[in-house]
Amino acid sequence: MARIKKGVGKSAPQFLEGDPATGYLPGRKWPVIRYGLVSLLAATILVFAIELIVRGDFAGTVGFFLQPFKPGWTTIIIFALILIGLDAVLGRSHQSLMIVAPLTLALAFVGHQKSLYLGDPLYPTDFLYSRQIVALMPLLVRERPGTAIALAVGIVGSLSLLVYGWRLWRRRVPALGRKGRLARLTLTVPLLAFFVSIMDYATFSWTRDRLQ
Numbered sequence: 001m002a003r004i005k006k007g008v009g010k011s012a013p014q015f016l017e018g019d020p021a022t023g024y025l026p027g028r029k030w031p032v033i034r035y036g037l038v039s040l041l042a043a044t045i046l047v048f049a050i051e052l053i054v055r056g057d058f059a060g061t062v063g064f065f066l067q068p069f070k071p072g073w074t075t076i077i078i079f080a081l082i083l084i085g086l087d088a089v090l091g092r093s094h095q096s097l098m099i100v101a102p103l104t105l106a107l108a109f110v111g112h113q114k115s116l117y118l119g120d121p122l123y124p125t126d127f128l129y130s131r132q133i134v135a136l137m138p139l140l141v142r143e144r145p146g147t148a149i150a151l152a153v154g155i156v157g158s159l160s161l162l163v164y165g166w167r168l169w170r171r172r173v174p175a176l177g178r179k180g181r182l183a184r185l186t187l188t189v190p191l192l193a194f195f196v197s198i199m200d201y202a203t204f205s206w207t208r209d210r211l212q
Contacts, residue, residue: 035093036084042094043079046101047072053108054115078195085188088181092173098166102158 051072052061065072079100086096111122141148176184 038094039083039087040076040080042097043076043083046097046104047076047079050104050108053105054112054121056112078192081188081192081195084184085192088176088184088188091175091181092169093176095166095169095173098162098169102162 048061048065051064052058055061055064064070083094083096083100086099087093090096090099107122114120114122114126137148
């Protein structure tokens with residue numbers, strides 16, 4: 001009789017991130033929904049931070065997301081798909097933020113600085129002149145040694161913190177299962193390919209014109 005009560009009292013098995021059949025959040029119900037909502041929330045915060053850095057205006061950033069004819073929410077969906085796809089490649093949930101967030105926030109900061117001094121946004125062709133910018137670093141050190149030292153300390157500190165967080169995340173968070181990684185790629189790769197295919201502004205796209 002005691003054995004029967006003991007068997008009845010056992011809780012139902014939970015999804016484990018290390019379980020090859022799932023590969024999602026450890027020990028929680030509805031792992032797919034939770035993972036999707038967390039990824040969408042992370043993408044929303046990241047896109048909002050990028051817009052805030054580029055614009056330098058909190059009210060203008062909020063207004064950008066509230067206007068129906070601005071592509072704010074479409075950008076959030078694209079970022080969420082990128083985060084989910086990179087999680088599948090890296091093999092850990094939400095570790096893609098350690099790559100996407102520093103890179104995009106740094107580009108947003110550079111774009112904001114360029115718009116302040118030159119009045120133009122950051123273009124992809126600007127990276128062709130990166131070698132010239134590096135060549136000007138000795139001049140910056142001579143003219144503004146304090147700024148150069150602060151910049152160097154900031155870069156080294158940020159990279160050290162990123163490496164430490166990366167290694168800690170790899171040790172603490174279980175690896176995704178094969179089916180979990182395959183499910184992520186099956187979802188994200190076709191949708192991202194679709195978004196890329198309609199971004200050619202030389203051709204008309206009914207879908208692109210209606211995406212907000």
